[in-house]
Amino acid sequence: MNLTAKETSLLKDLRSQEQLCVDKYSKYAAEACDCQLKELFTQRGRNESQHIQTLDQIASGAVPQMSGSQASPALPPQTPGTCSAQDRQKDAFLCSDALATEKHVSSGYNTCIFEFSDTNVRDALNHIQKEEQQHGELIYEYMSQHGMYS
Ligand SMILES: [Fe+2]
Ligand SMILES: [Fe+2]
Numbered sequence: 730m731n732l733t734a735k736e737t738s739l740l741k742d743l744r745s746q747e748q749l750c751v752d753k754y755s756k757y758a759a760e761a762c763d764c765q766l767k768e769l770f771t772q773r774g775r776n777e778s779q780h781i782q783t784l785d786q787i788a789s790g791a792v793p794q795m796s797g798s799q800a801s802p803a804l805p806p807q808t809p810g811t812c813s814a815q816d817r818q819k820d821a822f823l824c825s826d827a828l829a830t831e832k833h834v835s836s837g838y839n840t841c842i843f844e845f846s847d848t849n850v851r852d853a854l855n856h857i858q859k860e861e862q863q864h865g866e867l868i869y870e871y872m873s874q875h876g877m878y879s
Pocket of ligand 2: 750831861864
């Protein structure tokens with residue numbers, strides 16, 4: 730498969746967004762107080778690394794085959810907390826920022842999908858976008874479970 734210059738440049742942009750996600754989730758997993766949230770961020774960081782691998786595959790001209798069903802990931806189990814109100818406030822800030830990042834990345838995929846000519850590449854990008862939406866949903870669920878929405 731040959732990519733156009735525009736496609737190559739879009740992949741590069743998506744890759745740098747994904748790298749930012751990996752970096753944020755690693756930093757936020759270290760910074761979060763609640764263990765459930767640490768685990769949530771750690772798992773999402775792993776997903777973002779996989780996205781980078783898929784983008785690299787596409788950039789190298791390979792057409793990734795996305796495996797069939799896309800089961801929604803679940804929230805990690807709740808853990809008994811000893812976080813102070815101030816810690817919880819910091820955790821809520823990390824969640825809001827991660828949620829905003831997921832929204833941004835998801836819309837980036839949405840825009841890029843329209844620019845690619847290969848159907849399998851579109852499917853792969855669509856698969857990743859769906860996962861970004863799931864990430865957003867999980868963070869939302871966590872926030873709502875912990876009363877972080879007023
Ligand atoms: Fe991602
Ligand atoms: Fe994500």
